[in-house]
Amino acid sequence: MTQGMRWGVLVMGVALLCGCSGMQPKAWQRGDLAQPEMAWDPDPVDAAIRQHTYDSKEAASGSATVGGGGCGCN
Numbered sequence: 001m002t003q004g005m006r007w008g009v010l011v012m013g014v015a016l017l018c019g020c021s022g023m024q025p026k027a028w029q030r031g032d033l034a035q036p037e038m039a040w041d042p043d044p045v046d047a048a049i050r051q052h053t054y055d056s057k058e059a060a061s062g063s064a065t066v067g068g069g070g071c072g073c074n
Helices: 003-018 044-061
Strands: none
Touching: none
């Protein structure tokens, strides 16, 4: 590879890496881009109920490494 070709590859690589760095959505575009399906928990109430049930079951049965139940007695 010649010296000029190396510089050309280097310049093209930098241009490709930096080309999309300034393409952040504007504040008014974020509402259009955000979709409910993309949320971690689309239904926060349902997620809170599931988490509460999970926590209650885990606290009552104890952990896999710690003996005792959720009542505080070991």
